[in-house]
Amino acid sequence: ELKVEQNPLFLSMQEGKNYTIYCNYSTTSDRLYWYRQDPGKSLESLFVLLSNGAVKQEGRLMASLDTKARLSTLHITAAVHDLSATYFCAVDLVNYQLIWGAGTKLIIKP
């Protein structure tokens, strides 16, 4: 059974600091997605990582994928308040289904 574990599940940090969210998964997969969700809102696609060693960056967020270690990271550089949200990683099965992590609630204090 494919399991996806995120940690931490909750993160409170100060503006300007760096931090990393980890996403581990239990079965071989070459595709991993990161989504952002603001409170009471829908899910916004951030990154799609399609191969081992893939790295993508958008602003202060950078995501990477290591398929051998079954690990993806979402790194936040010099955090700002606007990045406060819940971040989900999701891993695909061979068909249509995504297996979701539990989400990391990120609070960035001014």
Place this chain on the structure above:
Amino acid sequence: DAMVIQNPRYQVTQFGKPVTLSCSQTLNHNVMYWYQQKSSQAPKLLFHYYDKDFNNEADTPDNFQSRRPNTSFCFLDIRSPGLGDAAMYLCATSRGLAGLDTQYFGPGTRLTVL
């Protein structure tokens, strides 16, 4: 421009009173999904359509049904809502299957059951 539209955004219904949620898309995507998301939880896939082919998740209650009359529209019917069905319902689309293409989510419908 909105790509995945859900109506209504907020729905209040009474225990046991049928309700229908609507989703439409302007992306011409082949696949449409319905998810249920409860507070502080990850989305849970209920079912999906690949074109007209319907796929029901094994643990989706019989109380939930779906219709896709054409490429653009998909409906979620809850025949007899219970208190435990109160949640955010998210519609998503993708060009192909999730493993190949990103899913794009609508804004969601928040369902309250009284």
